[in-house]
Amino acid sequence: GAVVSQHPSWVICKSGTSVKIECRSLDFQATTMFWYRQFPKQSLMLMATSNEGSKATYEQGVEKDKFLINHASLTLSTLTVTSAHPEDSSFYICSAGRGVRGSYAEAFFGQGTRLTVV
Amino acid sequence: GIQVEQSPPDLILQEGANSTLRCNFSDSVNNLQWFHQNPWGQLINLFYIPSGTKQNGRLSATTVATERYSLLYISSSQTTDSGVYFCAVEGFGNEKLTFGTGTRLTIIP
Numbered sequence: 001g002a003v004v005s006q007h008p009s010w011v012i013c014k015s016g017t018s019v020k021i022e023c024r025s026l027d028f029q030a031t032t033m034f035w036y037r038q039f040p041k042q043s044l045m046l047m048a049t050s051n052e053g054s055k056a057t058y059e060q061g062v063e064k065d066k067f068l069i070n071h072a073s074l075t076l077s078t079l080t081v082t083s084a085h086p087e088d089s090s091f092y093i094c095s096a097g098r099g100v101r102g103s104y105a106e107a108f109f110g111q112g113t114r115l116t117v118v
Numbered sequence: 119g120i121q122v123e124q125s126p127p128d129l130i131l132q133e134g135a136n137s138t139l140r141c142n143f144s145d146s147v148n149n150l151q152w153f154h155q156n157p158w159g160q161l162i163n164l165f166y167i168p169s170g171t172k173q174n175g176r177l178s179a180t181t182v183a184t185e186r187y188s189l190l191y192i193s194s195s196q197t198t199d200s201g202v203y204f205c206a207v208e209g210f211g212n213e214k215l216t217f218g219t220g221t222r223l224t225i226i227p
Contacts, residue, residue: 032213038159043204044217091159095215107151107206107215109161 006110023094029074030096050077122218141205149208
């Protein structure tokens with residue numbers, strides 16, 4: 001299967017600071033990547049769709065100014081949690097699929113990033 | 119949006135037992151995948167199965183798209199099968215995967 005790499009795997013930061021999470025597709029190009037958030041013992045909730053070369057599309061209720069997404073190349077998307085607070089502590093996971101835009105195809109996921117804000 | 123429900127929510131089995139996990143979805147889908155989330159949070163792709171039947175070792179899956187459900191079968195369970203199993207679907211005209219509620223499987227030695 002395809003490989004999606006996410007970094008860092010875990011991060012602890014102080015309240016008020018910003019944290020950047022990277023998501024890379026290692027062996028294929030991804031015009032579209034997705035960012036999910038997962039709270040303990042819950043399912044994955046889609047936060048936003050990252051589109052290469054254009055603005056991200058955010059799901060309802062997700063603050064675009066808090067969760068900045070940049071998809072600067074066909075193999076890299078970044079999620080920056082700005083001015084993090086303890087309630088932003090969560091497990092963040094990215095995914096990418098091989099399909100071209102409009103045709104999603106099979107999704108592959110990064111290892112996830114466990115963010116703890118203290 | 120599309121709703122995805124999984125059952126049972128929790129399942130505890132003895133090693134060696136067989137199990138069937140179910141995924142119901144509320145609308146026609148273009149894509150359906152099964153994942154195993156291991157204790158470290160990594161999502162492992164099990165099946166990409168918008169329709170039909172597939173098998174991979176002790177695991178198999180069947181999706182009946184016309185009746186809007188999918189089943190994941192695990193035979194001869196091992197302790198390493200423990201974790202949470204998710205199905206996720208993509209509706210037509212929608213590039214996004216919507217995840218189900220998950221089934222937490224615990225295999226006891």
